Amino acid sequence: MKKVTVIGAGSFGTALSIVLARAGNKVNLWARESEIAYGINNQHRNPSYISDVTLPDAVVCFNDLEKCVPGRDMIVFATPSHAMREVANTVKPHLTGEEIVVSVAKGIENDTFMTMSQVLSEVLEGVIIDDKIGVLSGPSHAEEVSKFRPTTVVATSFSKRTAGIIQETFMTPMFRIYLNYDIIGVEIGGAVKNIMAIAAGIVDGASLGDNAKAALITRGLHEIKRLGMRLGASQDTFSGLAGVGDLIVTCTSEHSRNRYVGYHIGQGLKLDDIVSKMNMVAEGIRTTRSVYDWSNKLNVEMPITEAVYKVLFEEKDPKDMLYDLMTRNPKEEIMI
Numbered sequence: 001m002k003k004v005t006v007i008g009a010g011s012f013g014t015a016l017s018i019v020l021a022r023a024g025n026k027v028n029l030w031a032r033e034s035e036i037a038y039g040i041n042n043q044h045r046n047p048s049y050i051s052d053v054t055l056p057d058a059v060v061c062f063n064d065l066e067k068c069v070p071g072r073d074m075i076v077f078a079t080p081s082h083a084m085r086e087v088a089n090t091v092k093p094h095l096t097g098e099e100i101v102v103s104v105a106k107g108i109e110n111d112t113f114m115t116m117s118q119v120l121s122e123v124l125e126g127v128i129i130d131d132k133i134g135v136l137s138g139p140s141h142a143e144e145v146s147k148f149r150p151t152t153v154v155a156t157s158f159s160k161r162t163a164g165i166i167q168e169t170f171m172t173p174m175f176r177i178y179l180n181y182d183i184i185g186v187e188i189g190g191a192v193k194n195i196m197a198i199a200a201g202i203v204d205g206a207s208l209g210d211n212a213k214a215a216l217i218t219r220g221l222h223e224i225k226r227l228g229m230r231l232g233a234s235q236d237t238f239s240g241l242a243g244v245g246d247l248i249v250t251c252t253s254e255h256s257r258n259r260y261v262g263y264h265i266g267q268g269l270k271l272d273d274i275v276s277k278m279n280m281v282a283e284g285i286r287t288t289r290s291v292y293d294w295s296n297k298l299n300v301e302m303p304i305t306e307a308v309y310k311v312l313f314e315e316k317d318p319k320d321m322l323y324d325l326m327t328r329n330p331k332e333e334i335m336i
């Protein structure tokens with residue numbers, strides 16, 4: 001049994017708290033919103049996210065970092081990626097250096113092009129060594145995880161020991177964890193699939209058909225792999241849970257926030273109108289900006305990312321998106 005604090009009581013932080021409690025740990029959950037802490041502690045429900053799920057007594061929610069971070073074995077960051085740097089900075093003074101720190105966020109920071117473990121490493125430097133930082137990622141929608149639907153993910157870290165501790169801390173019969181030591185590959189897979197899910201949503205929303213969707217997922221995987229391998233990732237990671245596994249679930253699931261955004265764009269709605277009606281984060285929007293800029297800087301060809309960027313930020317007509325992709329120069333299929 002470990003003492004674990006989950007930072008961020010959105011959908012996924014809440015779902016993982018339930019898993020961690022089911023795995024026998026003592027769980028603190030930090031919520032930015034005091035009404036979430038009140039709802040979880042008094043009604044065993046999160047009033048704002050996955051509110052149909054009952055939380056176990058073993059999850060205690062706090063609104064104050066000072067009360068829930070000191071003296072823990074593991075700190076799990078489940079905030080959106082754009083908030084990771086700010087939140088990690090506020091958590092840092094409460095850490096001793098003994099804790100294992102885990103990111104479950106899927107995004108690439110704008111401008112710095114850092115993955116979330118890299119942001120944690122930079123912010124927590126001087127307190128937490130890199131070998132104590134890990135990542136949990138894979139096909140795992142909170143709506144299903146919280147209801148004990150069978151889910152498999154990967155735990156990764158530069159340290160095999162740390163990855164192993166994450167595996168044993170989270171593992172339950174309905175939440176199976178494999179080890180993978182390719183941290184950059186796992187994080188690129190988890191972040192960039194969100195861009196492909198927006199594209200898949202556009203295909204569905206604009207009724208472009210199943211052939212187009214299959215092509216999008218397949219060529220999307222190729223694109224993720226191309227960026228990942230340029231950054232030193234292992235090709236095999238993209239055939240795994242953090243690669244094709246997460247790509248499939250996010251491009252096809254009714255639960256996907258990123259696919260939802262794409263779907264409504266495909267139906268002709270404006271990005272700002274879609275986002276203003278959502279209370280959950282669609283990470284792929286910001287990550288499209290990061291990856292578009294990053295791929296241009298690295299000279300890595302990412303045509304689907306470029307097409308999504310133009311639809312999201314340059315008001316390109318989504319119906320033209322597929323036409324543009326279809327009429328690119330003829331190519332060989334396998335070119336990394």
Ligand SMILES: NC(=O)C1=CN([C@@H]2O[C@H](COP(=O)(O)OP(=O)(O)OC[C@H]3O[C@@H](n4cnc5c(N)ncnc54)[C@H](O)[C@@H]3O)[C@@H](O)[C@H]2O)C=CC1
Binds near residue numbers: 013031082142279
């Ligand atoms: N929802 C899911 O099924 C899954 C989500 N993830 C990842 O987990 C991360 C969190 O996602 P969700 O839980 O879905 O988000 P969410 O949209 O359900 O909730 C986000 C939470 O973060 C808080 N938050 C937002 N901005 C903040 C800030 N500046 N400072 C502090 N807290 C802030 C919100 O108050 C809220 O409690 C994302 O990176 C997402 O990609 C990963 C796997 C599955």
Ligand SMILES: O=C(CO)COP(=O)(O)O
Binds near residue numbers: 139140197246257283
């Ligand atoms: O990462 C996820 C599932 O593994 C969540 O995807 P969405 O943010 O699109 O819902």
